[in-house]
Amino acid sequence: MKINDVILQSISKIVVFIILTLALYLFFAGHHAPGGGFIGGLVLASAFVLVLLSYDIESLQKGIPIDFKIIAATGALIVLISGFAPLLFGKLFLYQTFLSVHIPVYGELELSTVTFFELGVALTVLGVVMTIILSISKDVA
Amino acid sequence: MLSIFFAISLPFLAAFLLIIFAKQLTHVQRIGWFVLPIPILLFISFLFIIPDIASGQTFQDKLSWIPTFDIHFLTNIDGLSMIFGLLITGIGSLVIFYSIYYLSTEQAVVRFYIYLLLFMGSMLGVVFADHLMSLYVFWELTSISSFLLIAFWYQRKGSRDGAKKALLITVFGGLAMFIGFLMLHQISGTYSIREIIASIDTIKEHPLMPYIIIFILLGAFTKSAQFPFHIWLPGAMEAPTPVSAYLHSATMVKAGIYIVARFTPIFAYETIWFILVSTIGLTTLFWAALTAIRQVDLKALLAYSTVSQLGLIMTLLGVGALSLHPSVSIQSSLYTQAIVAALFHLVNHSTFKGALFMVIGIIDYRIGTRDLRRLGGLFAFMPLSFTIAVIGSFSMAGLPPFNGFLSKEMFFTAMLNVKQFNFFSVEGLASLFPIVAWIASLFTFIYCMLLIFETFFGPKMERTGGKFQEASFGMLIAPSILAILVVLIFFIPNVLHNYILRPAVYSIYPAITDDLIEPIQIWHGFNTEIMMTIGIIIVGLIIYYFKDQFMKIYTLFPYSLSFNNLYSNSLKWSDKGAKIVTQFYMTRFLRHYLAYIFIVFVVLLSSYMYYLNAFSFSLNGDEAMTPFVWIIIATIGVAGLTMIIVPSRLAIILVNGYIGFAIALLFVVFRAPDLALTQLVVETITTTLFLLCFYFLPKWSRERFKLDWSRFLIAISVGVTFTVVALSVKSGRLFDSIVHYFEDADILAGGSNIVNTILGDFRAFDTMLEVIVLFIAGIGVYTLIKYKTMKGARKNENK
Numbered sequence: 001m002k003i004n005d006v007i008l009q010s011i012s013k014i015v016v017f018i019i020l021t022l023a024l025y026l027f028f029a030g031h032h033a034p035g036g037g038f039i040g041g042l043v044l045a046s047a048f049v050l051v052l053l054s055y056d057i058e059s060l061q062k063g064i065p066i067d068f069k070i071i072a073a074t075g076a077l078i079v080l081i082s083g084f085a086p087l088l089f090g091k092l093f094l095y096q097t098f099l100s101v102h103i104p105v106y107g108e109l110e111l112s113t114v115t116f117f118e119l120g121v122a123l124t125v126l127g128v129v130m131t132i133i134l135s136i137s138k139d140v141a
Numbered sequence: 142m143l144s145i146f147f148a149i150s151l152p153f154l155a156a157f158l159l160i161i162f163a164k165q166l167t168h169v170q171r172i173g174w175f176v177l178p179i180p181i182l183l184f185i186s187f188l189f190i191i192p193d194i195a196s197g198q199t200f201q202d203k204l205s206w207i208p209t210f211d212i213h214f215l216t217n218i219d220g221l222s223m224i225f226g227l228l229i230t231g232i233g234s235l236v237i238f239y240s241i242y243y244l245s246t247e248q249a250v251v252r253f254y255i256y257l258l259l260f261m262g263s264m265l266g267v268v269f270a271d272h273l274m275s276l277y278v279f280w281e282l283t284s285i286s287s288f289l290l291i292a293f294w295y296q297r298k299g300s301r302d303g304a305k306k307a308l309l310i311t312v313f314g315g316l317a318m319f320i321g322f323l324m325l326h327q328i329s330g331t332y333s334i335r336e337i338i339a340s341i342d343t344i345k346e347h348p349l350m351p352y353i354i355i356f357i358l359l360g361a362f363t364k365s366a367q368f369p370f371h372i373w374l375p376g377a378m379e380a381p382t383p384v385s386a387y388l389h390s391a392t393m394v395k396a397g398i399y400i401v402a403r404f405t406p407i408f409a410y411e412t413i414w415f416i417l418v419s420t421i422g423l424t425t426l427f428w429a430a431l432t433a434i435r436q437v438d439l440k441a442l443l444a445y446s447t448v449s450q451l452g453l454i455m456t457l458l459g460v461g462a463l464s465l466h467p468s469v470s471i472q473s474s475l476y477t478q479a480i481v482a483a484l485f486h487l488v489n490h491s492t493f494k495g496a497l498f499m500v501i502g503i504i505d506y507r508i509g510t511r512d513l514r515r516l517g518g519l520f521a522f523m524p525l526s527f528t529i530a531v532i533g534s535f536s537m538a539g540l541p542p543f544n545g546f547l548s549k550e551m552f553f554t555a556m557l558n559v560k561q562f563n564f565f566s567v568e569g570l571a572s573l574f575p576i577v578a579w580i581a582s583l584f585t586f587i588y589c590m591l592l593i594f595e596t597f598f599g600p601k602m603e604r605t606g607g608k609f610q611e612a613s614f615g616m617l618i619a620p621s622i623l624a625i626l627v628v629l630i631f632f633i634p635n636v637l638h639n640y641i642l643r644p645a646v647y648s649i650y651p652a653i654t655d656d657l658i659e660p661i662q663i664w665h666g667f668n669t670e671i672m673m674t675i676g677i678i679i680v681g682l683i684i685y686y687f688k689d690q691f692m693k694i695y696t697l698f699p700y701s702l703s704f705n706n707l708y709s710n711s712l713k714w715s716d717k718g719a720k721i722v723t724q725f726y727m728t729r730f731l732r733h734y735l736a737y738i739f740i741v742f743v744v745l746l747s748s749y750m751y752y753l754n755a756f757s758f759s760l761n762g763d764e765a766m767t768p769f770v771w772i773i774i775a776t777i778g779v780a781g782l783t784m785i786i787v788p789s790r791l792a793i794i795l796v797n798g799y800i801g802f803a804i805a806l807l808f809v810v811f812r813a814p815d816l817a818l819t820q821l822v823v824e825t826i827t828t829t830l831f832l833l834c835f836y837f838l839p840k841w842s843r844e845r846f847k848l849d850w851s852r853f854l855i856a857i858s859v860g861v862t863f864t865v866v867a868l869s870v871k872s873g874r875l876f877d878s879i880v881h882y883f884e885d886a887d888i889l890a891g892g893s894n895i896v897n898t899i900l901g902d903f904r905a906f907d908t909m910l911e912v913i914v915l916f917i918a919g920i921g922v923y924t925l926i927k928y929k930t931m932k933g934a935r936k937n938e939n940k
Contacts, residue, residue, distance in 0.1 A: 026818070031892040034814040036900060042822040049829055069923065076916040079909050094905045098891035112891055114901040117908075121900075124912045128919030129826060135926045136833045 005054060012054040019047040027122055031110065037118030041075075041125030048130055057137055068134065072127025078120030082113065145202045145216040145269055148183055148226075152262030155179050156255045163251045173241035176254045180237060180261065184230035187223065194223050195640045197647065201271065201335075215333055217271035220644025224484060225268035225399055227641070228491050229392050233261050236387040239499055239619040243383055243506060253293060253381070260286035264392055268399055273322040273332045277315070280360070283393050284311040290388060291380040303376035306708065310363050310373045318360025318400075324353045325407075338406045338651065345410050354408050357400065358417055365397025367455060368425040369704045371448040378440040382502030385440060390447045390498055391491040398451065398487060401458050402480075405649050409465035419459025419559075419574075425452025427577050430584035434591065435695045439501045439511040442588060443494065446537065449585065450490050453552060456578070457483035460555045465650065475558050477657050480649055482551035484642045485634070485661065489536065489544040492626045497533040497592075499620035500526050503612040504596065513591070518601030522609045525617055527597045532624040538589035538681075539582060539674060544630035546674075547661055553578065553670040579673055586681035587688075594685075634661040736855055743858045746866065756865060757872030770810055777803050790841060798828040815896040 027040030052060045086095035098112035155176065159166065166172050190200070204214040218226070237257065244250050263286060266279030285308075292304035322332075328347045329337045337344070344350070361367075366374040377389045388394070401418060408414040426449050433445035461480035503526050504519065505511045520527050532543060539549030556575040611617075630637055638661050646658055665671065684691050700706055726737070750756060780796045780803070787793055801824035808817035869875075882903055883895045890902035900908050 030894060030897045030901075032894050034818055034894065034896075036815070036894070036897040038900065039815070039818050039822060042819070042826065046822055046825055049826060053829070069920070072916050072919055076913055079912045083905075083909055094909065096890065096902050096905070110891065114890070114892070117901050117905065118897075121908060121912055124916050128915050131919045132922045133826075133830060133833065135923045136830070138926075 008054045012050050016047050016050055019043060019050065023047065027118065028115075030118060031112060031114065037121035038125055040118070041122035042129065044122065045126045045129040045133075048126075049133060052133065052137065057134065060134075068127045068130035070127070072124050072131060075120045075123030075125070075127055078123065079117060080120075082117040082120060145200065145218060146204060146214070148186070149216070149262055149265045149269060151179055151183065152258040152265070156258035156262070159251055159255045159258070163255075166251050171241050172250060173237050173244075173254065176258065177234065177237050177241070179258070180230045180233035183265075184227065184234055187226050187230060190218070191223070191640050194218065194220055194644050197644065199648075206275070211332060212274045213272055213332075214270070214275045215272035216269045217335060218269060219648040220641070220646070221399070221402055221648040222268040224488065224641055224645050225392070225395070226265060228395070228488070229261060229264050229268070232387060232391040232491055232495055233257075235495065235619040235622060236383045236391075239386070239502070239616060240381075240383040242613060242616040243502055244381065253290075256286050256289045256293070257384070257387070260290065260388060260393070264396070267396055271334050273326060273334065276334075277319050277322055280318070280364075280396065281312065281315050283388075283396060284308060284315060284364075287311070287377070287388050287393055290384045291377045293381055293384070294379070297379065299376075300379040303373075303379040306376045307373040310370050310708075314360040314363025314370065317356045317363075321353045321356030321360065324349055324356065328353075334403065334407075341407060341410075344407075350408070350411055351413050354411060354414050354417070357404060357408075358414075358421075361397035361400040362421060363397070364400075365394050365451045365455065366425075366448045367397070367421050367452060368428050368448075371425060371429060371445075372704050372708055374448050375441050375444040378438075378444045382440070382498055382505060385443075386495050386498035386502070389444070390494040394447065394451060395454075395487060395491075398454050398458065398483075401455065402483070402645075402649055405458065405462050405480075406465065406651060409462035410467060412466065415459050415462045415466065417459075418462065419456050422452045422455030422457075422459055423574065423577050423581075425449065426456060427452075427581040427584075430581045430588065433588045434584055435692060436588075437513045439504070439513060439516075439592065439596065440498075442513070442592060443497060443501065446585070446588060447490075447494060449581065450486070450494070450537070453581075454483050454486055454490070456574075457486065457552060457555055460559055460574075461649070463559075475561060476555070477646065477650060477653060478551065478659060479555035479558070480646055481638070481642055481658060481661070482548055482555055484645050485551065485638070486545075486548035488637065488641070489548050489627070489630065492623045492630070493533040493536040493543070493545055496529050496620045496623035496627065497537070499616075499623070500530045500533065503616055503620075506616075507610065507612060513595045516596045517599040518597070519609075520597040521601070523597075523611050525611055525621075529617075529620045529624045530597065531593060532627050533620075534589040534592050536627045538586045539677070542631045543627050544634070545627075547631060547634055547663065549582065550665070550670045550674070551661070553582075553673050557669060575673075579677070582673075583677050583681055583684075586677050587685055587691075590681065590685050591688075631663070634663070736852075739855050739859050743855075743862045747858075747862050750866070750869065753875060755869050755875045757869045757874055758865070759868070759872055764811060767810075770807065773803055773807055773810070790835060790838065794828065794831045794835065797831070798824060801827070815894070 023040050023043035026035035026043055027037065028035070030036030030040065048060065048064065051063065083094045087093060094117075096112065096114045096117065098110055098114070101109045101111055103109050159176075166175075193200075199217060199219040201218075202214075202216045206212050206214055237254075240250075240253070240257075244253060260283060263279045263282035267276060267283060270276035270279055288304045288308040291307055292300050294300045295304075325337065326332055328344050328349055329340060331337060331340070363370040363373075374389060374394065378385055380389065405414075429445045429449035429452060433442050433449060436442040436445060457479045461476050461483060463479075464476035501511060503523075504516070507523070508516065508519070510516065536543030536545035539545050553575065556578040559574040560571045643658055647653060726733075777800055780800050784793050784796050787796065801820065805817045805820035805824065808814075808820055882889065882899075886895045886898045887893045890898040892898045892902070
């Protein structure tokens with residue numbers, strides 16, 4: 001049985017980009033406002049899940065030809081590296097630091113090493129959620 | 142002078158380089174030439190410090206490892222470690238030289254040399270370590286590299302079983318020794334062996350001493366294949382022959398000997414030390430020599446003979462310990478000479494046994510069999526190998542003019558001297574020593590004759606394949622060098638004695654004076670010892686002549702009573718027992734597993750909190766509940782009850798999703814936007830996941846609602862526990878409040894979103910581990926689903 005879901009598909013096309021933007025926003029806002037690596041990763045994943053639900057697994061893999069296992073592994077690796085890297089500078093394990101930079105037009109910009117750590121978290125969450133959902137739905141097909 | 146650390150790490154470095162360049166080296170012919178310079182370099186640099194060591198100097202080094210726990214890499218070179226250092230690098234050079242010709246390139250030789258270097262480095266670490274913990278680490282590394290080398294031809298079932306047996310037994314002993322080390326540290330307060338020896342007077346009488354001795358000896362006995370742990374060594378013969386020559390006769394199996402010698406100044410004051418070391422040694426010597434005679438595989442024969450010779454050295458060390466015994470005065474060379482004999486035989490054994498192993502490797506390589514029943518008449522084809530084999534086995538049998546003769550005579554002297562020490566206050570037991578020693582030596586003589594005559598003489602075997610000709614020149618060099626040494630040491634034993642053995646005796650008896658160490662004499666005149674040797678030759682030849690009758694005594698020992706049988710049965714039993722226990726709780730029902738998790742959670746958490754008196758039910762300072770909140774809570778409650786009774790799965794999933802979203806709404810009401818966001822997204826994704834999994838669930842319909850009391854109880858108690866924990870956490874009864882972290886988050890972590898600073902900074906370690914767990918879980922799900930379809934895969938990888 002072929003379900004006609006033109007409306008879902010058309011809306012998804014637009015909504016996915018909104019979700020992706022939201023995910024990026026949440027990821028970077030995390031330090032001072034609600035958001036962060038975990039939510040960023042989850043929202044990113046939910047954008048892909050929406051594509052998966054409104055189209056099918058083949059379209060998703062054609063559109064985003066990424067191996068999510070590698071994404072997850074990369075994330076875990078980044079988290080580990082950001083844990084051990086401070087040791088090289090004589091600091092404690094998982095030590096985080098930040099730096100405020102003044103950019104002329106933009107204003108005060110805070111650069112923090114925690115962003116790197118959060119990136120690892122986000123990638124792992126995205127990778128693991130997508131790996132699980134994809135492998136289960138592949139099994140369905 | 143070369144740093145000791147550098148000496149230890151050089152083989153490891155080389156192994157590491159080999160790993161990196163493994164791909165490039167796969168097709169290089171004879172890569173052993175690249176490896177060979179390492180042991181030679183080390184050997185030569187050790188030679189350079191011999192004069193210093195011989196004059197009584199020692200060298201120490203220190204590298205901090207875990208200073209908080211007083212754990213360091215302490216190293217120490219003295220006479221005793223020098224002997225072993227020379228054996229490891231000297232025999233190591235010869236063995237690698239031999240392997241260059243022995244192994245063909247198809248056999249993944251890079252891997253072989255990596256393991257061999259790994260072993261060489263860890264063995265050097267064992268003998269140079271002065272710190273108990275670094276000694277233990279290197280000790281286990283030798284077990285592991287031995288495991289890898291035995292299983293080198295892992296395609297064979299025999300190799301895998303042999304490797305497993307060796308690993309199980311030696312690691313069991315290693316762990317026992319580890320316990321002994323910890324206890325020794327407890328009573329002495331230091332990990333350094335030299336410091337323990339220096340402070341021996343304060344720990345001498347400690348009541349823990351006998352237990353420490355037993356634990357440490359377990360390690361030494363398993364490693365040196367002493368009775369009844371000897372069963373792993375014959376199994377280890379599945380390794381390539383160079384490995385057998387190197388690890389399983391010349392070096393690694395002597396690590397136990399090393400430990401016994403090293404700890405003699407600490408434990409020799411206890412009578413139990415002498416009793417255990419000498420009687421176990423003597424039993425091993427006797428039993429293994431007896432067993433060796435009936436072996437038909439040449440390598441198995443050599444393995445049992447190695448076990449027996451190790452027993453001989455062990456016995457000598459036990460007797461030598463007597464000179465430190467409180468009831469014996471040190472001012473006598475009666476027992477110190479036993480230590481000299483032990484060290485002397487240690488060196489001799491490495492030379493003649495190494496030569497024999499290499500010759501047997503040659504025979505195996507050329508003829509294609511090691512079976513004594515098939516071999517015969519090889520003398521005509523292999524005169525050079527024959528000569529080397531004769532030198533090696535006659536030395537092992539204790540015949541002149543070979544070095545084995547000298548140490549065997551010294552062994553008899555030591556055995557005859559045991560009588561002077563009245564240790565059981567029973568005369569008869571002490572006189573058993575020379576008698577058992579004589580019979581064991583008789584057996585040794587017999588299997589040496591079997592080795593020579595059955596292989597090289599007798600009826601010529603039919604040519605079943607293989608080349609019936611002398612080995613290539615390169616293959617003969619290494620055993621020839623060893624054979625020349627065997628003869629050379631006989632004629633000039635005192636060069637070895639002065640430079641190598643004497644300094645080692647000093648490290649075993651720190652208090653000894655020079656005049657108590659007698660030089661080795663080649664000829665003592667017609668004394669009891671020489672008569673014993675002559676007796677052995679005469680009786681041995683007679684028994685050899687009637688060997689068919691003699692072999693019948695072996696039918697007296699049924700296999701079911703052997704230690705091998707015990708070993709394989711205990712493996713079988715533990716396998717079966719584990720299966721029974723596991724099947725008891727692994728029911729393949731997810732609901733049972735969930736019940737286990739919940740019950741453990743409730744019982745552990747609530748009882749521990751009860752124990753700490755941490756419960757608190759105070760509601761002070763909580764947010765006021767508005768009617769809006771009450772309405773949401775009421776709908777959650779209704780949804781929860783509905784889940785129990787709705788008849789379709791889809792409805793349950795949707796209602797469950799509703800509960801999640803309602804909780805998110807509660808978070809919004811209580812101004813926790815981060816939690817609300819997270820809850821929303823998590824709920825969305827889990828509902829999706831649920832719907833996906835829904836496809837796989839079997840058809841199901843609820844017939845009639847029936848209350849299952851056990852599940853009801855579990856559900857209620859989990860809910861109650863969670864609520865109580867949440868209430869108690871807020872009370873701050875167990876821990877100080879951490880509120881100031883939240884207030885100062887901007888200063889402490891540079892972020893004003895406290896949820897995120899907790900995740901990314903204050904509790905970053907938790908987050909990190911959660912990420913790792915999440916990743917592992919994801920990979921687990923993927924693997925389970927992916928490989929579910931390959932159910933028909935081979936269950937047993939055996940060929």
